[in-house]
Structures are given as structure tokens and as C-alpha cells.
Amino acid sequence: MIQKNSRGKERKKMECSNVSRRGFLKAGFGLGAVATTSGLALNLTKGEAHAAGPVPKKWDETYDVVVIGSGFAGLSAAIEAKNAGSTVIVLEKMPVHGGNSIINGGDFCAAGTKMQKEAGINDSADLMLKDMLKAGLYLNNPELAKIVADQSRDALDWSQNYLGAHYIKLNFHGGGHSVKRAHQTANASGSELVNKMFAKVKVLGVNVQTRTKLARFIVNNEKRVVGVEVSKGIGSLMKKPGNHFT
Numbered sequence: 001m002i003q004k005n006s007r008g009k010e011r012k013k014m015e016c017s018n019v020s021r022r023g024f025l026k027a028g029f030g031l032g033a034v035a036t037t038s039g040l041a042l043n044l045t046k047g048e049a050h051a052a053g054p055v056p057k058k059w060d061e062t063y064d065v066v067v068i069g070s071g072f073a074g075l076s077a078a079i080e081a082k083n084a085g086s087t088v089i090v091l092e093k094m095p096v097h098g099g100n101s102i103i104n105g106g107d108f109c110a111a112g113t114k115m116q117k118e119a120g121i122n123d124s125a126d127l128m129l130k131d132m133l134k135a136g137l138y139l140n141n142p143e144l145a146k147i148v149a150d151q152s153r154d155a156l157d158w159s160q161n162y163l164g165a166h167y168i169k170l171n172f173h174g175g176g177h178s179v180k181r182a183h184q185t186a187n188a189s190g191s192e193l194v195n196k197m198f199a200k201v202k203v204l205g206v207n208v209q210t211r212t213k214l215a216r217f218i219v220n221n222e223k224r225v226v227g228v229e230v231s232k233g234i235g236s237l238m239k240k241p242g243n244h245f246t
């Protein structure tokens with residue numbers, strides 16, 4: 001079941017199968033690194049696909065959805081996938097979950113929210129998109145930026161009503177937002193959200209494996225991701241040169 005690499009070291013391979021990417025990501029904060037067999041086609045050339053390595057004949061573990069990373073994106077993707085009926089695993093390379101998200105400043109930008117209305121702030125998804133494109137010097141992907149703006153209020157509602165996150169005030173955010181739309185978490189930290197997401201993930205029974213690093217995506221002949229290869233062990237910053245952890 002466990003495959004050996006060219007140095008004879010063992011590497012675990014995980015397969016994922018048949019779940020629509022759109023189905024489980026639509027209500028999340030953003031897109032995590034999620035591998036599924038349907039819907040996630042990589043834009044690889046033939047040469048790149050070959051360089052990605054062969055598809056193993058046998059897999060060690062099989063899930064509907066394999067989520068890479070345990071920050072906002074990964075945990076929200078895992079929650080949505082699990083609630084859509086999938087079997088899910090979250091893989092995190094660090095010894096602890098949370099990524100940058102757990103240390104962030106806790107300012108959640110969203111437009112047209114209840115808190116804004118109560119504070120007499122006029123805002124809309126269209127204005128948020130305009131601000132984002134201007135601040136991004138129009139280098140943003142406009143379609144993705146529009147998704148962020150259009151779904152920002154629903155994402156904030158989800159964090160309050162489903163996760164139980166608390167926000168105490170509205171701030172101007174340094175990212176070019178023209179009105180007060182940064183909803184500050186009760187502890188002025190992203191940990192308010194991550195901790196509540198992590199608690200939800202545990203209640204839902206999703207396994208989060210730390211010290212497990214995505215080594216490569218496994219891509220089939222149709223250039224679709226069909227699984228991942230991981231290295232288990234401590235984080236790369238702690239490795240001595242030449243050491244290889246499996």
C-alpha cells in the first residue's frame with residue numbers, strides 16, 4: 001500500500017474521488033487548495049504533467065475530498081465538503097493548525113451587512129468590487145474579485161450564524177476600502193474565526209493531520225488531479241539539509 005520513492009523512503013499516497021468542487025466551496029471564505037477528481041483541471045502542458053510523476057497503482061487512503069492547509073480557506077472548504085456529505089481529510093504541514101489566518105488582524109471585509117446598516121454606512125458589493133479593483137491597480141482577476149465582493153456578506157453571516165463568531169466594531173481597512181467595511185472580531189485576531197472553525201471541524205468528525213506536507217499533486221493523462229503524495233514529519237524549516245522525512 002505504501003509506495004517507496006527513488007531513495008527507498010516510504011511516501012503515503014492519498015486518493016480522492018468524485019465530488020463537485022463547486023458544490024462544497026460555494027459558501028466558503030475563499031478557495032483552499034483542494035484536490036478532487038471532478039472539476040479541478042490543471043492547466044498543465046504534456047511535459048509538466050509527465051514531470052508530475054506516475055499515478056500509483058494502489059492508494060494508501062481514499063477520501064472524497066483532500067484539503068491542503070488548515071487556514072480560513074482550508075477549514076471552510078472542509079466544513080462545507082463534510083456538510084455536503086463527503087469524506088474529508090485536512091493535511092497541514094505545520095505542527096499546529098491555523099496558518100496565517102490564526103495570527104491575522106481579525107478585520108473581515110464585507111459589504112452591505114447588518115452591522116453596516118445599523119451604523120448608517122451605505123455600502124454595496126459593487127462598491128467593494130470597485131475599491132478592490134482600484135486598490136489592485138486593475139491587475140486583479142475581475143471575475144474572482146467579483147465573487148469575493150458578491151459573497152462577502154453571506155460569508156460574514158455564515159461566520160456569525162453557523163460558526164458563532166463575534167464582531168465588535170467596524171474599521172476602515174488599509175486595503176483601499178472607501179467605507180468602513182472591516183468587521184473586527186471580538187479579540188482583534190483571526191483566531192476568533194479559526195478556533196471556531198476548528199471546533200466545528202472536530203464536531204463534524206473531520207480528521208486534521210498536522211506535520212503532513214503536500215509533496216506533489218498526482219495528475220492523470222487527462223491532466224486532472226486524482227490524488228496527492230505527502231511527506232510526513234516536521235516542517236521544512238526544522239529539517240537539516242539532506243534529511244528526508246516520509
Ligand SMILES: Cc1cc2nc3c(=O)[nH]c(=O)nc-3n(C[C@H](O)[C@H](O)[C@H](O)COP(=O)(O)OP(=O)(O)OC[C@H]3O[C@@H](n4cnc5c(N)ncnc54)[C@H](O)[C@@H]3O)c2cc1C
Nearest residue numbers: 069070071072073092093099100101104105106107213214
Ligand atoms: C499578520 C497578518 C495580519 C493579517 N490581517 C488581516 C486582516 O485583518 N484582514 C484580512 O482580510 N486579511 C488579513 N491578513 C491576510 C489573511 O490573513 C490571509 O489572506 C488569510 O489568512 C489567508 O488564508 P488561507 O487559508 O488562504 O492561508 P493560510 O491561513 O496561510 O493557510 C494556509 C495553510 O496551508 C499550509 N500549507 C502550505 N503549504 C502546504 C503544503 N505543501 N502541505 C500542507 N500544508 C501546507 C500552511 O502551513 C497554512 O497552515 C493578514 C495576514 C497576516 C500575516
